[in-house]
Structure formats: structure tokens, C-alpha cells
Amino acid sequence: MSAAEHLLVVVTGPGEARSLIEAEVAHPQLSVLDVGVTRGDGIFETISIGAGHPQALEAHLDRFARSARMLDLPEPDRDLWRDAVQTLAARLSEHEEAWVKTVLTRGIEGQPVPTGWAYGTVSPAFRRERTEGIDVVLLDRGLRSDAPATSPWLLAGAKTLSYAVNRAAVREAQRRGADDVIFVSSDGQLLEGPTSTVVLRRGDVLSTPPDDVGILPGTTQADLFAAADQWGLRTTIEPLTPDDLGDADAVWLVSSVRHAAPVRSIDGAARPVDTPLTAAMNGFLRARRS
Numbered sequence: 001m002s003a004a005e006h007l008l009v010v011v012t013g014p015g016e017a018r019s020l021i022e023a024e025v026a027h028p029q030l031s032v033l034d035v036g037v038t039r040g041d042g043i044f045e046t047i048s049i050g051a052g053h054p055q056a057l058e059a060h061l062d063r064f065a066r067s068a069r070m071l072d073l074p075e076p077d078r079d080l081w082r083d084a085v086q087t088l089a090a091r092l093s094e095h096e097e098a099w100v101k102t103v104l105t106r107g108i109e110g111q112p113v114p115t116g117w118a119y120g121t122v123s124p125a126f127r128r129e130r131t132e133g134i135d136v137v138l139l140d141r142g143l144r145s146d147a148p149a150t151s152p153w154l155l156a157g158a159k160t161l162s163y164a165v166n167r168a169a170v171r172e173a174q175r176r177g178a179d180d181v182i183f184v185s186s187d188g189q190l191l192e193g194p195t196s197t198v199v200l201r202r203g204d205v206l207s208t209p210p211d212d213v214g215i216l217p218g219t220t221q222a223d224l225f226a227a228a229d230q231w232g233l234r235t236t237i238e239p240l241t242p243d244d245l246g247d248a249d250a251v252w253l254v255s256s257v258r259h260a261a262p263v264r265s266i267d268g269a270a271r272p273v274d275t276p277l278t279a280a281m282n283g284f285l286r287a288r289r290s
């Protein structure tokens with residue numbers, strides 16, 4: 001373990017907590033002075049685990065390092081974090097679906113030492129979301145799509161601990177009778193969900209917006225696009241607008257743990273669900289072994 005990172009690895013199983021490195025998820029572990037807590041100043045990744053195998057692990061480690069750079073945090077020790085995730089994943093191998101979260105904060109206020117930990121647990125069931133689909137609303141994120149260039153301090157596209165806004169957006173969706181959100185930039189570009197990437201199909205082409213509009217580069221979307229050939233599909237990464245959603249044959253919100261959730265309505269208007277392709281995508285995502 002590097003001196004710069006205090007890696008706390010905790011794993012929980014259903015019903016009971018088991019500790020790996022002198023740590024239990026049910027016991028207090030973090031200082032109240034840690035800026036990860038007091039200011040949301042830190043980064044994280046959530047990695048899905050399929051039968052003990054971390055999925056898209058190298059892509060997650062890349063993105064963890066990218067977020068650290070964007071926040072001027074020290075470069076995470078890649079081998080250390082890989083070990084942490086693999087150790088936890090092995091402990092969860094009897095479960096078909098689980099996840100591991102890695103967190104790195106700037107540490108205790110005024111001290112130059114970051115705090116890091118990883119923990120893992122079993123995934124909830126997403127049968128309804130993956131098969132019946134989800135209702136979404138479009139919400140204005142209030143940022144222009146050029147915010148990453150004009151205002152990099154807004155950290156658009158970094159996976160920071162400051163997810164209160166994303167959680168508030170989901171509560172707003174629920175107030176409107178929906179499950180989830182697709183954010184739109186203030187200049188009308190389609191962005192992402194609060195915890196997912198937007199993918200749409202028009203004919204035999206899958207499309208998603210580019211990262212430079214201020215969204216997180218999705219590891220699930222990347223794996224799906226790399227596999228699209230096997231479903232006879234081509235892929236494009238291009239700027240998209242809400243009109244493109246209207247023209248789409250199918251829309252999904254894709255992410256590491258929930259996988260591909262087909263969108264069955266947008267702002268109350270029913271949308272077609274591509275049931276066979278959704279099942280094929282989710283079968284592929286679930287079966288990944290790296």
C-alpha cells in the first residue's frame with residue numbers, strides 16, 4: 001500500500017458484513033474532517049462484477065485516473081486499486097451480479113494525504129428496469145455544451161463525489177412520475193443520465209453523444225459499441241438533440257450496474273422498446289469476464 005493512500009477495503013455479503021482489512025462497513029471509518037464528506041471533494045468509480053470478474057476494469061481505472069487529473073488529485077496507484085477491486089470481486093464470486101466502488105478523496109482538511117477505500121456488495125435485482133423499461137424526463141442541466149472548454153472548474157464530465165445534483169434530478173423525475181432523467185444542455189444538446197449514458201438506435205446505427213459536451217465517457221456504452229457488430233449494428237458518436245430521441249427506434253440508459261435499461265417513455269410520451277436487442281445487450285453485458 002502506498003504511503004499516500006490509505007486503502008480501506010471492505011466487503012459486505014447479503015445479511016452480514018465481513019471484513020477484509022480490519023474494516024467493516026457497519027463501523028465508522030472516516031474522519032468528520034475528510035473533505036470527501038464535508039465538500040464532496042473526491043472521485044469514485046463503480047465497477048460491476050460478474051461472477052467474481054470485474055467488468056471493464058481497465059476502462060474504469062483509466063477513468064479514475066482521468067477524474068483525478070481533472071480534480072488535481074494525485075495519480076491513483078493503478079496496481080493498488082486493481083488489486084483492491086480484484087480482491088473484493090473474488091469475495092463476491094458466488095454472486096452472478098455484484099459491484100465494487102472505489103473512492104478517493106482529497107483527505108483531511110489541510111493535510112496533503114488523500115483518503116481511499118473500496119467496498120463491494122451484491123447488486124440489487126434490475127429485472128423490471130431491464131425488461132419492462134424505464135420512464136424518463138428531460139431536464140435542463142443548466143450548463144452549455146461548451147462548459148468543459150469555457151469553465152473547466154465546473155468539472156463537467158469528471159466522476160466526482162458531488163452527486164447531490166444528480167440525486168436531486170432523480171427526485172425531480174420521481175415527482176413527475178418517472179424513474180430517471182436525461183439531461184439536456186442549456187444550448188439544446190443531449191447529454192447523459194445522472195448515472196448513465198444515453199444510447200439510441202436509428203435503423204442499424206447505435207449513437208451516443210461525444211464526451212466533449214461535458215459528459216462522463218461511459219464504460220458500458222464503450223463495451224456495447226465494441227460489440228455492436230455481432231448484432232449487425234454500426235455505431236456513431238455524434239452531437240445529438242432531443243429531436244433525435246423522437247426519431248429513434250429505441251433509446252436506452254446504459255451503466256455499469258443496471259446495464260441497459262430501455263426507455264419506454266419520455267416526458268410521458270410512450271417510446272418503442274426493442275425487446276430482443278435489449279435482451280441481447282444485457283446478456284452480453286452480464287456475461288463479460290473482463
Ligand code: PLP
Pocket residue numbers: 046192193194195196197215216217218219220221254255256257
Ligand atoms: N454518466 C454518469 C454521470 C454516470 O454517473 C455514469 C455511471 O455511474 C455513467 C454515465 C455511465 O458510466 P458507466 O457505463 O461507466 O457506468
